[in-house]
Amino acid sequence: MSTRRQLANAIRALSMDAVQQANSGHPGAPMGMADIAEVLWNDFLVHNPANPQWPNRDRFVLSNGHGSMLIYSLLHLSGYDLSLQALKDFRQLHSGTPGHPEVGDTPGVETTTGPLGQGLANAVGMALAERLLAGQFNRPGHSVVDHRTYCFLGDGCLMEGISHEVCSLAGTLKLGKLIGIYDDNGISIDGKVSGWFTDDTPARFQAYGWHVVANVDGHDAEAVRAALEEARAVTDRPSLICTKTTIGFGAPNACGTHGVHGAPLGAEEIQATREFLGWDHAPFQIPHAIYEGWDARASGAAAEAEWRERLAAYRTAHPELAADLERRMAGELPAHFAEHAEAFIKQAQASAKDDASRKHSQAVLNGFGPHLPELVGGSADLTGSNNTWWDSCRMVTADEADANYVSYGVREFGMTAITNGMALHGGLVPYAGTFLVFSDYARNAVRMAALMGVRSILVYTHDSIGLGEDGPTHQPIEQLPSLRLIPNLDVWRPCDLTETAVAWQAAIERTDGPSAMALSRQKLPHQPRQDDQVSDIRRGGYVLREPANEPAAIVMASGSEVGLAVEAAEALEAKGHAVRVVSMPCLERFMAQPADYRESVLPASVRSRVAVEAAAPDSWRGLVSSDAGLVGLSGFGASAPGDTVYEWMGLTAAAVVTAVESQLAG
Secondary structure (H helix, E strand, O other), X not given: OOOHHHHHHHHHHHHHHHHHHHOOOOOHHHHHHHHHHHHHHHHHOOOOOOOOOOOOOOEEEEOOHHHHHHHHHHHHHHOOOOOHHHHHOOOOOOOOOOOOOXXXXXXXXXXXXXXXXXXXXXXXXXXXXXXXXXXXHOEOOEOOOOOOEEEEEEHHHHHOHHHHHHHHHHHHHOOOOEEEEEEEOXXXXXXXXXXXXXXXXXXXXXXXXXXEEEEEEOOOHHHHHHHHHHHHHOOOOOEEEEEEOOOOOOOOOOOOOHHHOOOXXXXXXXXXXXXXXXXXXXXXXXXXXHHHHHOOHHXXXXXXXXXXXXXXXXXXXXXXXXXXXXXXXXXOOOOOHHHHHHHHHHXXXXXXXXXXXXXXXXXXXXXXXXXXXXXXXXXXOOHHHHOOOOOOOOEOOOOOOOOOEEEOOOOHHHHHHHHHHHHHHOOOEEEEEEEHHHHHOOHHHHHHHHHHOOOOEEEEEOOOHHHOOOOOOOOOOOHHHHHHOOOOOEEEOOOOHHHHHHHHHHHHHOOOOOEEEEOOOOEEOOOOOOHHHHHHHHHOOEEEEOOOOOOOEEEEEOOOHHHHHHHHHHHHHHXXXXXXXXXXXXXXXXXXXXHHHHHHHOOOOOOEEEEEOOOOHHHHHHHOOOHHHEEOXXXXXXXXXXXXXXXXXOOOHHHHHHHHHHHHHO
C-alpha cells in the first residue's frame, strides 16, 4: 500500500506535467493542496465515480478554480471517466480538461469555477439545497437526503466581497453540512498577500457564526484528518478549516513564491521536483499501486448501494414522498404542471385586468406554485417590492428547513450565485428577486448561470424610468440591452398577465439555461388576443395587433411600451396609416425561431419599422432599417412621477407616431 505522501505526490506530478505540456496553467495550488485533497477524498468524501449524478453524493467544489489540475487529477485517479489522455490534453480544445473546471465538460465537476468566490457561493447554495430537501423529505428513521458539501478556497476567494455576502448568510442559517477548507499559502499573482490581505480570517468566520479549526498544517495528513473529523462533528453551523500550506510544495526552488502560482515550472525545476519528492516516474506515468490506493469505485458503489437500500425502505414507508423526491432529482417537472400552467394562462387572458407586471408575476406564482413543490424563492431585501412572496411561502431560518423562501438580505451577487448553487444541486427550481438596476451587482453570477446552463430564474422588477420618484440611481437604462448580450440568457419583458404567465412557464420548463424577468412597477394595460396569439407568445415575438389593410409600418415593443405602441398605432390609423404592432417579450426566443416565422412577423417587404423601449435601444438595431426607427433612451432618468419622466424623456406615443411618419415620408 502506498503512503499518503506518495498518493498526494501523484497529484503533484500530474499537475506539474500537465501544466508544462500545455505551457499554460497554475501548478502552485494543486501542488500545495495535494495532501489536503488526498485525506478528504480517500477518507471522507462520499461519492461514486461510476455515477457522478448519484443524488446523495457529497459535493466537492474547487472555488479556487485556477488550480483545476487538482480536481482533474483527483477525478482521474479515483476512477471517474476522465482518461490520462485528457490530462495530457489539459487546456486544449474539447479535451474535457479546460483551464478552469466547467460543469458538463468533465464528469465529477459540480460547478464552473474560476471567478473567485463564486464557487464558495455555489457551495453555500448546494448546502442550502441539501438542507431544504432534507427538511421536505426526511422522516423519522428515514434520512434519504443526507450529504455534505466540501469547498476548497484560497486567499483570492476570501478577498472577493461575495465571500462576505454568502458566508455571513451561511452562518446565520447554520448550514452545518458545509465545510470550507482554506488554503492559506500567503501568495497570489502579485506576490505575498501580506501587503494587501491581513484579515484575521478565523476571527472573521467566528463572527459569522462558523465553527473554525485554525492553524492546521496542510502538509500533515494526520492534522488534516483530525481537523476534518472535528468539523464533521459540528452540525449546528458551517465549519472553516484554515490550513497553512506552501504553494508549489515539492518544487525546491519555486515553492512559496508567486512564480509558481500561474506558470509552468520549467523542465529543470520539474526534474528537481521529481528528485525532491522521490518521484522517479516519467511524465504522466502512474504506478499501479498508486492507482490502487486512489481507486474509489468499489467504495463508491457500496455507498450508493447502501443508500439505495435506504431509499427502498423509504419508498415502502412513504411512497408518495419517495416518488416526488426521485422525480425532482431526475429534473422532471410534475406530470400535470404544463396542463395547470396552460389553464392559468387561458384564464388570465380571459379575465385579467390592468396592473403592474411585478404584481402579475406574484399572481403567476400563486397560480403555479401549488403545482410545483420544488419552487424555492427569495429576494435581496425587496420582497414586498419584487412581489416574490406568494401565499404558500414559508421562510427559511436556522431552525426551519421545511420551507421555500429565503430572505437573502442586501446581497444581490451572493443571492444569485447561491441560486446557481441550488440549481446545480438539483431537486429545486430556484428564483431570486431584486430591482433590475441592481442586476449589475450580480452580473458575473448571471453570466455564470448562462455559461453553466442552469435553471436559475431571476426576477428583476422596477424595470424602467416608469418606477418614477426613486430617480436615476434606481431607473435602469443600459441593463436590458446589457443582459441581452449574455449568451444563453433568456430575457423576458412581458406586457401583461398573459405574457408574464407564459414567461414564467417558459423559464420553469427550460432546462438548459437561466431566464430573467424584467417587470414593471407601474400598471400596464391588458391586451386583447386570440388563442393563436397566446400560443405564439412563447416564440418570443408575435403579431399583437393587425390593421385591416396590409401594414405599411410595424411598431415593435416590449413590456410597458407595448401599450404605448398600441396607442401610437391607433393614432396612426386615424391618420390613414395601417400599422402592425409586434409584441416582443423575449428577443432571444424570437431570434431563435425559424426564418419563415420571423419573416411572417417582420416581413422584409415592410421597410418602415420602429422599435420603442424604455431603455438604451441597442438591442433593436438589427430589426429596424435605420437608427431613425429607434425610440429609446440615451441618458439617465430623473426623480419625478413615472408619467412625467416618460414625457420629459420623450418616450411617448407621439414620438412613435413621428418616427413612423418620418419613415413613411422618406
